[in-house]
Amino acid sequence: MPQGSTICIVDDDDDVRESISSFFRSVGLRVESFGAAENFLESSSVANVDCVITDLHMPGMDGLGLHRELRRRGVGVPVIVMTAYSTPEARAEAKSLGAAAFVDKPVDPEILLHDVEAILGDPSQSGPPPTFQ
Template identity: 40%
Template sequence: MAANRIVAIVDDDEAVRTATVSLVRSLGHDVRSFASAEDFLRHGDDEGIDCLVTDVHMPGIDGTALHRHLIARGRTYPVVFMTGYPDDAMRDSVMAAGAFCYLGKPFSGDELVACLERALEER
């Protein structure tokens, strides 16, 4: 996997966000971390993002609404969804909408790494 890519992580669960940031940084990537979709959108500088990792269920704008918003803005970077409430209907819905991966929490570091490797190779 190419190093020095920029991965944005959006998750309202601080422990999950911190662990995910740590894992992605250990792979040699730059990370931008956000506690909500609103924070991510407010930041406004997502043109350099190579991949987005976002929780599905968050207060306010959830991960699926964030994804739809990004698609409407013409953003085409890969999006990895993660959720503590995995279900087949949600997986099918986000994958049909163009998501790159859908991971149920807890997921292994290896699962996320494999997903990121594929996403960043295609980027």
């Protein structure tokens, strides 16, 4: 994974954001977190992020709406969608939008780390693809 990569966590649940952020920081990643998609989109982080991990269901703009808006703005950052309320339709829509991974909550931070490493890692390195549960 490129050194200096920035991961943005977008989730309305403070505990989830803090848990994932703390774990990623403990392995040396730079992390920024946001409690709402709109806050992330208004930040300067949009221009410098290497991967976005977002909750599917949030008040206001949801995770798929965030993904759509990033694409509309021409921001081709990889997006990992996570949710506690997975449906085949949500999974299919995330896949059709080009989500890099789709994981069910509660999320194992090791799985998220694997997904981020697979997405941002050296393409010459072989390994399992990101999770699309």
